[in-house]
Amino acid sequence: xxxxxxxxxxxxxxxxxxxxxxCPETLGLRYVSMALGDKAVLVIPAGCSSVIQGIYxxxxxxxPILNIVFAAAASxxxxxxxxxxxxxxxxxxxxxxxxxxxxxxxxIQALSGAAERNENIIYICVDNEAYMNTGIQRSSLTxxxxxxxxxxxxxxxxxxxxxxxxxxxxxxYVATASVGFPTDFIEKLxxxxxxxxxxxxxxxxxxxxxxxxxxxxxxxxxxxxxxxxIWVLYEYRGGVFRISPLSRPYAKKERRKPLKEYLKLQxxxxxxxEDDVKxxxxxxxxxxxxxxxxxxxLGSKAT
Amino acid sequence: xxxxxxxxxxxxxxxxRLARVKVVAxxxxxxxxxxxxxIAEMIEHGEMDAEMIHVESEHSALAAAYGAxxxxxxxxxxxxxxxxxxxxxxxxxVAGSRIPLVMAIVTRAIGPPWNIHVSHEDIMDQRDTGWIxxxxxxNQEVLDLTLQAFRISExxxxxxxxxxxxxxxxxxxxxxxxxxxxxxxxxxxxxxRSPGPYxxxxxxxxxxxxxxxxxxxxxxxxxxxxxxxxxxxxxxxxEEEYYKLTGRRYGGLLECYRCSDAKYAVVLMGxxxxxxxxxxxxxxxxxxxxGVARIRYIRPFPSMxxxxxxxxxxxxxxxxxxxxxxxxGPLFLEVAEALRSKPSMMSVIAGVGGVDVGVDDISSxxxxxxxxxxxxxxxxxxxxxxxx
Numbered sequence: 001x002x003x004x005x006x007x008x009x010x011x012x013x014x015x016x017x018x019x020x021x022x023c024p025e026t027l028g029l030r031y032v033s034m035a036l037g038d039k040a041v042l043v044i045p046a047g048c049s050s051v052i053q054g055i056y057x058x059x060x061x062x063x064p065i066l067n068i069v070f071a072a073a074a075s076x077x078x079x080x081x082x083x084x085x086x087x088x089x090x091x092x093x094x095x096x097x098x099x100x101x102x103x104x105x106x107x108i109q110a111l112s113g114a115a116e117r118n119e120n121i122i123y124i125c126v127d128n129e130a131y132m133n134t135g136i137q138r139s140s141l142t143x144x145x146x147x148x149x150x151x152x153x154x155x156x157x158x159x160x161x162x163x164x165x166x167x168x169x170x171x172x173y174v175a176t177a178s179v180g181f182p183t184d185f186i187e188k189l190x191x192x193x194x195x196x197x198x199x200x201x202x203x204x205x206x207x208x209x210x211x212x213x214x215x216x217x218x219x220x221x222x223x224x225x226x227x228x229x230i231w232v233l234y235e236y237r238g239g240v241f242r243i244s245p246l247s248r249p250y251a252k253k254e255r256r257k258p259l260k261e262y263l264k265l266q267x268x269x270x271x272x273x274e275d276d277v278k279x280x281x282x283x284x285x286x287x288x289x290x291x292x293x294x295x296x297x298l299g300s301k302a303t
Numbered sequence: 304x305x306x307x308x309x310x311x312x313x314x315x316x317x318x319x320r321l322a323r324v325k326v327v328a329x330x331x332x333x334x335x336x337x338x339x340x341x342i343a344e345m346i347e348h349g350e351m352d353a354e355m356i357h358v359e360s361e362h363s364a365l366a367a368a369y370g371a372x373x374x375x376x377x378x379x380x381x382x383x384x385x386x387x388x389x390x391x392x393x394x395x396x397v398a399g400s401r402i403p404l405v406m407a408i409v410t411r412a413i414g415p416p417w418n419i420h421v422s423h424e425d426i427m428d429q430r431d432t433g434w435i436x437x438x439x440x441x442n443q444e445v446l447d448l449t450l451q452a453f454r455i456s457e458x459x460x461x462x463x464x465x466x467x468x469x470x471x472x473x474x475x476x477x478x479x480x481x482x483x484x485x486x487x488x489x490x491x492x493x494x495x496r497s498p499g500p501y502x503x504x505x506x507x508x509x510x511x512x513x514x515x516x517x518x519x520x521x522x523x524x525x526x527x528x529x530x531x532x533x534x535x536x537x538x539x540x541x542e543e544e545y546y547k548l549t550g551r552r553y554g555g556l557l558e559c560y561r562c563s564d565a566k567y568a569v570v571l572m573g574x575x576x577x578x579x580x581x582x583x584x585x586x587x588x589x590x591x592x593x594g595v596a597r598i599r600y601i602r603p604f605p606s607m608x609x610x611x612x613x614x615x616x617x618x619x620x621x622x623x624x625x626x627x628x629x630x631x632g633p634l635f636l637e638v639a640e641a642l643r644s645k646p647s648m649m650s651v652i653a654g655v656g657g658v659d660v661g662v663d664d665i666s667s668x669x670x671x672x673x674x675x676x677x678x679x680x681x682x683x684x685x686x687x688x689x690x691x
Contacts, residue, residue: 057514066503067512072366079370082354086325150623249343
């Protein structure tokens with residue numbers, strides 16, 4: 001387990017970036033910096049982090065960054081990784097930092113290709129559950145019921161489960177994480193960095209602007225997502241699937257906090273009726289059933 | 304130097320090997336496919352020391368090649384038609400990033416309806432992107448242009464990516480003798496890729512592409528245009544050095560065939576220039592003073608050379624293998640602007656979608672054009688569709 005006191009104090013995420021108050025992406029980037037430091041090179045497709053970098057010729061981010069068109073992050077990263085392989089830069093870490101739209105919608109084809117070729121990259125999907133940079137439009141990763149500027153009465157479909165799609169690709173490492181649990185995320189990043197091939201980490205990232213909550217509550221909302229069981233932390237590594245220790249207690253339904261505690265903090269769910277809440281609760285049950293079955297089937301050892 | 308019998312596509316693969324390309328990312332499309340096949344074969348058989356990225360689309364092909372080039376190695380890709388359109392967004396991105404890169408374009412018609420034959424719509428569609436764009440007449444020139452493209456693209460005065468066009472099937476799938484320099488000869492002339500304007504690597508702190516103030520964006524666009532102007536000179540220099548190595552040179556941006564004493568010229572690009580040259584020879588036997596000006600570089604466009612070589616002629620006929628819908632033949636429009644329409648001019652749109660155009664077709668077109676000019680003094684025919 002990562003000890004927070006042992007983490008480097010130097011961060012590649014500096015003051016003066018262009019993020020909104022309470023931004024989960026800056027939290028995430030700080031943790032990436034703590035986990036990978038100077039070894040990382042970021043590939044960033046269109047999204048909030050295109051803006052967060054700040055205005056040329058300055059930047060609030062100390063990472064080297066290759067910005068790239070929306071659909072091609074995993075492909076540009078593949079090229080970078082091959083170049084480093086040829087040049088013998090063995091410990092370079094090519095890290096894609098892409099949003100949920102850039103991952104699950106427009107970027108999924110390139111990601112699928114990179115996963116099939118098992119390119120040596122760490123792909124992080126920072127999931128704020130909508131197209132926030134363009135003004136809160138739905139993505140395929142927006143959850144059921146959520147208001148967005150293209151789903152005024154709430155989204156009718158459930159969230160696309162991209163990590164499962166990555167497991168289906170046979171990627172050597174797939175994990176879920178949350179900006180509310182930095183030590184878990186950093187540990188997973190470090191583990192990913194030690195593995196050759198395509199590593200996929202799906203980072204849950206509550207967005208105060210898009211989800212309509214107070215910017216001081218980003219971490220609280222992120223934690224509640226895990227504690228209510230609507231976001232499950234797990235790891236899939238070398239064919240073994242296991243629920244992460246921080247999510248483990250919530251395998252038992254009675255240990256979970258009521259979903260309403262999570263929903264009521266967010267304006268995007270304000271319009272939900274009892275039936276909608278039931279739909280989401282049933283979804284949580286169904287997901288947990290699936291993950292626990294996967295754990296059983298895919299040979300996890302209890303931790 | 305050895306003479307090899309090669310198709311245009313195998314010539315491209317040979318040039319990529321000789322240039323010591325380190326990363327190739329490509330997706331198959333007719334008629335480009337055999338380039339990818341050949342390169343994959345050479346890599347797997349250990350004849351070429353490079354990484355092949357078998358991407359899932361052309362959009363990714365260029366993005367992956369771009370990533371590799373940004374990571375500091377020499378990268379290459381190739382495509383055609385729909386593939387080129389599919390990667391169009393990345394075409395702009397690469398040029399704006401000022402990253403040296405070379406891509407072969409096997410020219411082909413665009414659908415619908417489906418048509419895999421030669422046409423210049425695909426390559427003409429790229430004119431505004433900021434890429435150096437050349438186009439070959441035969442397989443020898445495919446080799447020469449491809450090798451030179453690396454030098455031009457990697458020149459610090461340019462730092463723009465370069466496309467090399469070759470006509471689908473007519474060159475791509477036709478075997479011709481090609482004089483191939485040895486690896487040692489190429490190495491003596493083409494050094495390993497320099498770091499370029501920047502390299503994205505750990506610890507470099509370099510960021511490519513974050514948001515600038517609008518004035519800086521415009522400044523960067525202007526710098527690309529300056530680089531294009533510089534490329535005009537660099538192309539000449541690189542060709543001269545290549546001439547010393549191989550004994551071959553073509554005239555830089557524009558090749559002029561029997562132009563010096565000509566009163567009339569045919570302007571065109573690609574393989575059918577061979578037919579135009581033959582037509583010029585035959586017309587001269589009949590007493591018509593005809594020459595051929597073959598556009599070798601669409602970008603940077605040889606405006607000055609055209610003005611210098613053809614400005615004083617009586618008539619210039621431009622043959623386009625594509626159409627700018629609602630306007631006309633794109634090459635014609637550019638040549639007319641370059642010549643300020645001083646000579647009599649005629650735009651011929653022909654050969655679109657692979658429709659065959661032979662020596663007789665061109666000579667009869669020129670003969671009719673000359674007849675009209677002689678009869679009326681000055682003519683300006685801004686669109687004439689030939690063959691359909």
